[in-house]
Amino acid sequence: MYVAVKGGERAIENAHALLGHARRGDPEVPEILLAQISEQLALAVDRVMSEGSLYDRELAALAIKQARGDLIEAIFLLRAFRTTAPRFGASEPIDTAAMDIVRRISATFKDLPGGQVLGPTFDYTHRLLDHDLMAGREVAAPSRAPADAAVMPRVTDLLAVDDLIERSVAATPDVPVGDLTREPLALPAERDLRLQNLARADEGFLLALGYSTQRGYGRTHPFAGEIRFGDVEVEFFAEELGFAVPLGRIEVTECQMVNQFTGTANEPPRFTRGYGLTFGQGERKAIAMALVDRALRARELGEDVKAPAQDEEFVLMHSDNVQATGFVEHLKLPHYVDFQAELGLVRRLREEFVARLPNPSARAGEGEGRGAGAEAAE
């Protein structure tokens, strides 16, 4: 007699052992080192740190290695580690105006204080496969120049001088910063929580939503006021000492989007802002995030909420790839019980359907066809 197949612990253990084997690949090929991932797949590490909400290059590299290069799986691993880490508090706001710049470009001004600094970028490269890389080769040393000591003010701050752009929201250091990993997200959400959600959001999801605003689904007339990448100091206010102490430096990418706004009865015409920030070098994500942030401000700015990217609940509830991948992939889990219940209903409905048919021959044909099993089962 056939006996129902059971999962069993042995099968699971064997599957996981096989996974470890598959992860390692051909043992003739040297095992990849975390430092190689961190140094040579740096942008993957940056993405995993950003969406994993944890700035730790080594752990992110470990996650990528363990996940066999599946970045969402790596993000998941990092998140599941982060969630158990104790919270000591929130850092002081980082000052991106004081960033040590590696790259800084503006699409709104040809030249500006501090100049345009291209830095390491794929922009303007010809996307031709470089067959020299196959074998590996020495790379030429880059040109170097001493860092510009001049301050590099943010473009949005320059515009703010003439009141051409809305003011940044005044800092409220005494108000606690929202944290959706510690408190369930309530809707409508304030901008701090929206930005936290977007910072953790899947790059592909934000890319598609940001793109949709450019194609007319919640158009925001954006200009990339500035994109900057470099490292900033993180400080933590220590209660015992009474002053902020530096914790270290992190690399971030910031995008300040400048959006046209023709004003309303109460608001003068001026530019509005969209904001994007990622760990490491993550320009695509930062730009997309800034587009979506601005689109989500529709309600606040009195714009019609018509497009998906403007719909706070739609965006915030579906942006997290760890949540999304879990629920989508849970369809792999057994659903025998529910399916049995559905099967019973469909069979009953089909029987009733067949019984209602006016043509008896059609009814007989149906009865001998696929419906026979149903009769037996009922």
Place this chain on the structure above:
Amino acid sequence: MSVTAYNFAYLDEQTKRMIRRAILKAIAIPGYQVPFASREMPMPYGWGTGGVQVTASILGPDDVLKVIDQGSDDTTNAVSIRKFFAKTAGVRTTTQTAEATVIQTRHRIPEKPLHEGQVLVFQVPIPEPLRFLEPRETETRRMHALAEYGLMHVKLYEDIARHGHIATTYAYPVKVDGRYVTDPSPTPKFDNPKMNDCAALQLFGAGREKRIYAIPPYTQVVSLDFEDHPFAPYRHDATCALCGSRESFLDEVITDDRGGRMFLCSDTDYCEARRQGASAPPAHSQELKRE
């Protein structure tokens, strides 16, 4: 995973306290969905993170844990979750319903009636019974606040008008304690009557959706219906091929490619207990073959 790096039952005590507060609130307002700060767990969303967090928060060293999925202790996800707690909490595990103090379940309620002192923890994918009628959380919370459940009755009525039946076979909505319309999780509606006046505490955890709700012991749970279309549980009109039960919920097993099939108890512990107990296995196979 290095076990020593983690607290008893994985979650830190602060998190457990937060979840226990949500559970207490849920018990105080039967059927009401309490938002809680769901954590990222080391298993994926949609695979029982809500149930796992509830279990982790209520589990003590003396508890005896049973985990089932589709009624069975042996399905892969049940095995995985049971091993997780055996590893992180070191608690005793069991497959026997009567022996367990905490039972975590996905999609079923055990056949054997639960007793006082037991806790049944449900894994819930979509806690909002109104979600597929109204996708917006802001709107459904308002509907619950106003007990505005007309939309649900209209949906059930439309089912009857169109199909002659209420075409909901699992996650069949219930009203808890005469107030909140509640999702029983995707259990087949066969299990709905077991929720009513149940001696055990029923806790529901939805990790991805960040909601906990509860049905305290001996609470009235009514499946929504109409006077002229009363609620009716469904089970295959067959007997279990292994234990011969005519009462239990059955899984259909396809035995060949010619329409052969048989039925087995979905609740494996119930089935095994019957086979070991007084009732002998049926003398003949219950396989149904197409003629």
